[in-house]
Amino acid sequence: MKTKITILFLFLSISFTFSQKKWSLQECVDYALENNISIKQSKLNTEFSKEDITIAKARLLPNVFANASQNFGVNSKYKRINPSSNFGISASVDVYNGGRNKLLINQTKNTVAINQLDLETIQTNISLQIANNYLNALLNKENIKIAQEQINITKIQLNKMQELIDAGVNPRANLLNIQATLAQNKEQLVQAENNLDLSLLNLAQLIQISPNNFDIQDVTINLNKAVLLYDNSDIIYQTALKNRPEIKKATLNIENAALGIKVAKTNLLPSVSLSYGLNTSYAYRFSGDGAFDKITNQYNDNHGHSIGLSARYTIFDGKSNKASIQKAKINKQIIEQSLADEKLRLRETIQRAFLDTKSSLKQYESSLSSLSAQQEAFNIAQERYKLGAMNSFDFDLVKIRLFNAKTAVINAKYNFVFKQKVLDFYNNKPIIIE
Numbered sequence: 001m002k003t004k005i006t007i008l009f010l011f012l013s014i015s016f017t018f019s020q021k022k023w024s025l026q027e028c029v030d031y032a033l034e035n036n037i038s039i040k041q042s043k044l045n046t047e048f049s050k051e052d053i054t055i056a057k058a059r060l061l062p063n064v065f066a067n068a069s070q071n072f073g074v075n076s077k078y079k080r081i082n083p084s085s086n087f088g089i090s091a092s093v094d095v096y097n098g099g100r101n102k103l104l105i106n107q108t109k110n111t112v113a114i115n116q117l118d119l120e121t122i123q124t125n126i127s128l129q130i131a132n133n134y135l136n137a138l139l140n141k142e143n144i145k146i147a148q149e150q151i152n153i154t155k156i157q158l159n160k161m162q163e164l165i166d167a168g169v170n171p172r173a174n175l176l177n178i179q180a181t182l183a184q185n186k187e188q189l190v191q192a193e194n195n196l197d198l199s200l201l202n203l204a205q206l207i208q209i210s211p212n213n214f215d216i217q218d219v220t221i222n223l224n225k226a227v228l229l230y231d232n233s234d235i236i237y238q239t240a241l242k243n244r245p246e247i248k249k250a251t252l253n254i255e256n257a258a259l260g261i262k263v264a265k266t267n268l269l270p271s272v273s274l275s276y277g278l279n280t281s282y283a284y285r286f287s288g289d290g291a292f293d294k295i296t297n298q299y300n301d302n303h304g305h306s307i308g309l310s311a312r313y314t315i316f317d318g319k320s321n322k323a324s325i326q327k328a329k330i331n332k333q334i335i336e337q338s339l340a341d342e343k344l345r346l347r348e349t350i351q352r353a354f355l356d357t358k359s360s361l362k363q364y365e366s367s368l369s370s371l372s373a374q375q376e377a378f379n380i381a382q383e384r385y386k387l388g389a390m391n392s393f394d395f396d397l398v399k400i401r402l403f404n405a406k407t408a409v410i411n412a413k414y415n416f417v418f419k420q421k422v423l424d425f426y427n428n429k430p431i432i433i434e
Contacts, residue, residue: 007021022215022216022217022218023214023215023216023217024166024216024217024430025130025134025216025219025432025433028130028134028203028207028216029127029130029131029431031127031207031209032126032127032130032206032207032208033123033126033127035207035209036114036122036126036127036207036208037208038122039119039122039123039126039315041123041155042115042118042119043119043165045115045118045119046112046115046119048114049108049110049111049112049115050251052108052111052112053105053108053109053112054103056101056107056108056163057105058105059101059104060094060101060102061093062091062092062093063092063093064089064090064091065089065091066087066088066089066309067086067088067089067090068085068086068087068088069085069180070083070084070085071083071084071085071086072084082283082284083283084281084282084283084284085281085282085360086279086280086281087279087280087281088278088279088280089277089278089279090276090277090278091275091276091277092273092274092276093273093274093275094271094272094273094274095181095272095273095274095309096270096271096272097266097269097271097272098265098266098268098269098270098271099262099266100263100266100379103259103262103263103266104263106259106304107256107259107260107263109163109250110255110256110259111256112282113252114249114252114253114256117245117246117248117249117252118245118249120245121245121246121249124245124425125209125429126206128421128422128425128431129206130203130206130207131201131418131421131431131433132418133202133203133206134227134433135217135414135417135418135421135433136199136202136203136414137196137199137200137203137216138218138219138221138316138414138433139199139410139411140192140195140196140199141196141218142410143192143195143196143407143410144189144192144193144196145190146192146403146406146407146410147185147188147189147191148189149406150185150188150189150283150399150403151182151186151189153187153399154178154181154182154185154399155182157178157181157385157392157395158175158178158179158182160385160386161175161392162173162175164388165410169388174391174392176218176274177392177393178396181392181396187337200215200216201213201214203216205281212214218259219433219434221414221433221434223364223413223417226361226365226413226416227361228357228358228361228420229420229423230354230427231425232354233347233350233351233353233354235427236350236354236423236426236427237346237347237350237351237426239426239427239428240346240350240426240427240428241343241346242428243428244346246342246346247339247342247343250335250338250339250342251339253335253338253339254332254336254339256326256337257331257332257335258332259328260328260331260332261325261328261332263328264321264325264327264328265325267314267321267324268314268322268325269310269313269323270312270313270391271311271312271313272309272310272311272312273309273310274307274308274309275306275307275308275309275310276305276306276307276308277305277306277307277308278301278303278304278305278306279303279304279306280299280303280304281298281299281302282298282299282302283298286428297423301383302327307359310377346426349426350423350426353419353422353423353426354423356422357416357419357420357422357423360412360416360419361416362416363411363412363415363416364412364413364416366412367405367407367409367411367412370405370407370408371402371406371408371409373405374398374401374404374405375400375402375405376403377402378398378399378401378402381394381395382395382396417433421433
């Protein structure tokens with residue numbers, strides 16, 4: 001019982017710690033890389049393929065076998081059982097098979113490297129997804145601040161209208177319009193909070209942790225000087241060609257296909273093997289003087305050695321080996337086309353990402369200009385509203401335009417930041433949000 005209570009207390013302590021802390025981007029990435037099921041499966045695939053190297057290397061070593069048999073013969077005339085036994089040790093080793101075993105070892109090594117590249121691909125892609133979801137959560141946090149700011153402005157407007165009504169300047173009907181606006185603002189806040197909860201849920205599920213009380217650190221992203229970090233997409237593409245695991249994997253697949261051709265050609269070459277055997281036997285024999293041969297005497301007399309050298313060469317196989325070689329060559333051509341296709345898709349992806357980044361920067365700059373104009377219009381409208389020169393309906397319209405402009409700036413900012421991070425991703429730079 002004490003042990004169960006201790007374990008339960010430890011579990012609750014860990015859960016409480018997770019629920020209290022605010023996760024940084026790096027912590028999210030590190031936790032996912034350590035605990036993500038897909039990553040764990042990929043690691044196991046890599047370990048699984050490593051055993052194939054051991055199996056391939058074992059083909060270079062001799063095979064050694066021990067054998068034993070015990071037989072019982074029944075002599076009907078003398079009504080006795082005559083036992084006999086055989087024992088032996090044999091060994092064989094490939095002396096020459098066209099280098100097939102070494103080629104298979106190289107193939108299995110490449111397969112392990114390919115599985116490791118698959119693991120790297122999963123890890124980098126998950127890191128990028130985490131960064132996207134992290135930025136989305138930060139975006140929703142800022143939208144909540146804007147929605148709350150909207151509510152505060154409306155409350156000031158409501159108090160001001162109440163004062164005018166109490167003074168008999170405005171009718172009570174004007175108050176109802178502002179109250180309706182406040183209710184709408186609160187609805188927008190609820191929607192923003194729901195969006196944040198959903199983004200945090202997506203992030204928690206991605207790193208595979210409980211979403212209960214999960215939260216991230218508040219990061220202030222300032223884009224006072226929002227500029228493109230790259231002049232064109234070509235330099236990013238050249239870097240990606242050298243570093244992206246998908247390209248490395250496709251290259252290794254071609255190398256493996258070339259080894260496959262060599263392996264297929266070994267079937268046309270002779271194979272030579274060496275064997276050795278040591279055997280002895282004993283039989284329960286009845287001698288003429290009524291005595292039986294001793295077991296040890298028979299083992300010593302019957303033991304013998306055998307050494308053999310065998311060669312095998314295929315004279316005719318219905319052209320199956322030549323067909324296998326041709327298939328291996330075609331397979332290499334197919335994989336070469338896969339590499340070309342992988343490079344083409346990588347170039348297109350980077351080109352689109354670069355254009356998206358340029359477009360998102362222009363959108364951000366445009367939204368900043370719009371916000372500046374809407375802020376100025378709001379300041380003027382606010383002064384006019386205080387002086388009674390503008391009614392609440394017109395003031396609400398100006399306020400809504402300002403709210404939309406602020407939201408547009410926030411969306412454009414985070415969109416640009418993420419697009420820039422995508423370019424960093426393909427340029428082999430760590431994804432950092434600061």
